[in-house]
Structure formats: structure tokens, C-alpha cells
Amino acid sequence: MTRTLTRFLIEEQRRHEHATGNFTALVNDIRLACKRIATLMGKGALSGALGEADTVNVQGEKQTKLDVLANEIFIRTNEWGGQLAGMVSEEMEQPYLIPKEYPRGQYLLLFDPLDGSSNVDVNMAVGSIFSVLRCPDGVTEPAVEDFLQPGTEQVCAGYAIYGPSTMLVLTTGRGVHGFTLDREIGEFILTHPDLRIPETTSEFAINASNSRHWEQPIKRFVRECQEGAAGPRGRDFNMRWIAAVVADTHRILMRGGVYMYPRDRKDLAKAGRLRLLYEANPISFLIEQAGGRASTGREPVMTVKPESLHQRIGFVFGTRAEVERIERYHREYNDFEFKAPLFGSRSIFSSPA
Ligand SMILES: O=P(O)(O)OC[C@H]1O[C@](O)(COP(=O)(O)O)[C@@H](O)[C@@H]1O
Numbered sequence: 001m002t003r004t005l006t007r008f009l010i011e012e013q014r015r016h017e018h019a020t021g022n023f024t025a026l027v028n029d030i031r032l033a034c035k036r037i038a039t040l041m042g043k044g045a046l047s048g049a050l051g052e053a054d055t056v057n058v059q060g061e062k063q064t065k066l067d068v069l070a071n072e073i074f075i076r077t078n079e080w081g082g083q084l085a086g087m088v089s090e091e092m093e094q095p096y097l098i099p100k101e102y103p104r105g106q107y108l109l110l111f112d113p114l115d116g117s118s119n120v121d122v123n124m125a126v127g128s129i130f131s132v133l134r135c136p137d138g139v140t141e142p143a144v145e146d147f148l149q150p151g152t153e154q155v156c157a158g159y160a161i162y163g164p165s166t167m168l169v170l171t172t173g174r175g176v177h178g179f180t181l182d183r184e185i186g187e188f189i190l191t192h193p194d195l196r197i198p199e200t201t202s203e204f205a206i207n208a209s210n211s212r213h214w215e216q217p218i219k220r221f222v223r224e225c226q227e228g229a230a231g232p233r234g235r236d237f238n239m240r241w242i243a244a245v246v247a248d249t250h251r252i253l254m255r256g257g258v259y260m261y262p263r264d265r266k267d268l269a270k271a272g273r274l275r276l277l278y279e280a281n282p283i284s285f286l287i288e289q290a291g292g293r294a295s296t297g298r299e300p301v302m303t304v305k306p307e308s309l310h311q312r313i314g315f316v317f318g319t320r321a322e323v324e325r326i327e328r329y330h331r332e333y334n335d336f337e338f339k340a341p342l343f344g345s346r347s348i349f350s351s352p353a
Pocket residue numbers: 090112114115116117118207243244245246273
């Protein structure tokens with residue numbers, strides 16, 4: 001008999017002598033929210049919910065109608081169960097506290113209800129990303145600070161990807177496991193147990209239209225990939241960019257690769273494009289649990305102490321050896337920066353372009 005997500009969660013729960021079942025119930029509610037969004041996404045234009053809403057979120061981005069609906073689904077599906085004390089969403093400026101008519105629990109849920117919003121109207125893969133933290137003991141009305149926990153404090157992280165098939169991929173700190181939605185029985189079936197990222201890769205992902213804003217270490221890494229067999233890497237690389245980090249993450253968990261949305265000079269006020277708490281941290285937990293590495297380019301993402309709910313961060317993740325190479329290029333560049341007068345324009349960092 002195939003193993004369902006429900007069975008997987010119960011078996012995980014049985015491993016913890018003092019487990020109350022609250023965590024299992026929480027993940028089951030998150031699963032239901034993702035199924036509801038999958039059904040909505042599957043309707044496409046028939047849902048009548050394509051296009052932009054006339055609202056702007058805290059990031060200053062125009063919201064799509066589906067951003068708003070997906071957010072509503074996550075809130076309504078998870079608020080009443082009794083496992084949560086509060087939630088944080090990409091689409092809401094302040095934390096959402098569980099209404100008084102519902103019991104409050106010991107967990108905090110942080111999520112990106114719809115990732116890859118720019119793909120929605122063109123029927124491309126999108127997803128939902130979530131991270132679960134413990135609410136500090138004795139806190140029933142969590143304040144912003146209670147959510148600002150480093151990624152290492154996550155008890156669970158995952159995403160749902162709404163593609164040709166709907167999958168849910170998660171970790172509770174014991175490996176990464178992928179479940180495929182069997183639409184006939186409405187249950188997620190364990191189809192990809194113990195995902196491991198391959199040790200080597202010839203695939204990189206970055207939005208090349210930003211190249212003039214990149215810092216030198218990223219320019220060097222991408223240039224060397226593009227030079228391929230004719231350059232210092234001595235082999236050819238291919239490029240992919242889905243414009244939905246959840247889908248780029250899924251590809252990398254399936255067959256390896258390296259994703260970069262680095263800190264750049266496009267908007268110096270922003271430390272990057274992706275959000276630390278509900279995009280970079282949950283993806284980092286998954287990637288590291290699958291044997292990869294997740295970094296800002298300079299340090300592991302999950303050790304970064306968050307300062308605000310919607311802070312952005314430079315993000316590089318995937319096949320460990322490639323991320324370590326990018327980190328080495330940053331260190332070498334920092335060293336070079338301090339000794340610049342000696343090297344002039346002939347250095348490995350000076351881009352020919
Ligand atoms: O438009 P760009 O620069 O390619 O950025 C794409 C990136 O932005 C995102 O769409 C941001 O996420 P949201 O869609 O949740 O806002 C990422 O998923 C994706 O990797």
C-alpha cells in the first residue's frame with residue numbers, strides 16, 4: 001500500500017514519546033490549504049481570478065487576485081485548529097494573531113501564499129512556501145520579535161508546487177520528502193522519499209537581465225559558466241530561470257543545480273530580492289537537509305539573525321560544491337578589494353565586458 005502524507009506524519013509523531021499530535025494536525029491543515037489552492041490554480045482562467053487586484057502589498061508590489069485569494073485560504077484554513085499562536089505572510093504587513101474565538105497553540109506559521117506570481121497569468125508553475133517556528137513559551141499574543149528567529153530554529157519547512165502535477169515537499173529535520181497529490185483520492189502520496197541533491201551539476205539559474213548590477217564574484221562565476229569548456233571550468237553549463245523560486249528549488253532538489261538571486265547594485269536599499277523569513281529560510285532548510293548548501297554568498301542563510309518581518313536577502317543555493325565556490329569567490333574578492341592598487345585591471349575579477 002502506498003504511503004500517504006498522513007501516515008508519514010503519524011509515523012514521525014510516534015518517534016517522539018511526548019508528542020501531542022498538535023504538530024501533525026498543523027501540517028495536515030497546511031496540506032489542506034495547499035490542496036485548496038491547487039484546485040483554484042487548476043481552474044486557470046475559469047476561476048475568474050486571473051489578473052491583478054487593485055491592491056499593493058507591504059513590499060510595494062501590485063498583488064494578483066490569486067495572491068490575495070491564496071493568502072485568504074492559508075489564513076482561514078490554519079487559524080481555527082488550535083496549533084498556532086500567529087502567522088506572518090508575504091501579503092500582510094503585520095503578523096496575523098489567532099482570533100480570540102479560537103484556541104491558541106505553540107507554533108508560528110510563516111508563508112508565501114503564492115510564489116512566482118508573475119507566472120500566474122501565463123499558466124506557468126507557481127507554488128506556496130511555508131516555515132514553522134515554535135512560539136516562545138508563555139507567549140499567546142506573539143509580537144514581531146517572536147517571529148524574528150534564525151532559520152536554524154525552524155521545526156518544519158516546505159512548499160507545494162502547482163505544476164502539471166501538484167506536489168508537496170517538506171522537511172521536519174530528518175531529510176526531505178516529496179509527496180504527489182493523487183487527485184482521485186485527494187491525498188498526497190510519498191513518491192520521492194529522502195531527496196538528495198547531486199554532488200555535481202552543469203546547470204545554473206539567475207535572472208541575467210540584472211547582470212550589470214551584479215557584484216564581481218557573481219559576474220566571475222556566471223562568466224566562467226558561460227565560457228564553459230573553453231574557460232577555467234573546462235566543461236559546458238546550461239542555464240534555466242523559471243521566475244518562481246519554488247519551481248527553481250524543485251528542479252534543483254530533483255536534479256541539482258545552483259540558483260542565484262544575489263545582493264546587487266540595482267537598488268542598494270534592498271539587500272536582495274527574496275524574503276528571508278518565508279522564502280529564503282524554508283528553502284534553505286530543505287536544501288541543507290538534502291545535502292546542498294544555502295548562502296547569502298558570504299554566510300549560511302539560516303544563521304542570519306532576522307531584523308524585520310519582510311527583510312530581503314541575497315540568496316544563493318543548490319549543489320554544495322557550486323555554492324562553496326561562489327562563497328570562495330566572495331572571500332577572494334573581499335581580499336582583492338583591500339589590496340586593489342596592486343592588481344589594477346588584469347585581475348580575474350575585472351570583467352572583460
Ligand atoms: O522577476 P524576477 O526578477 O525574475 O524575479 C523572480 C523571483 O521573484 C519571485 O517571483 C518572488 O516571489 P513572489 O512571486 O512570491 O513575489 C521569486 O519566486 C522568483 O524567483
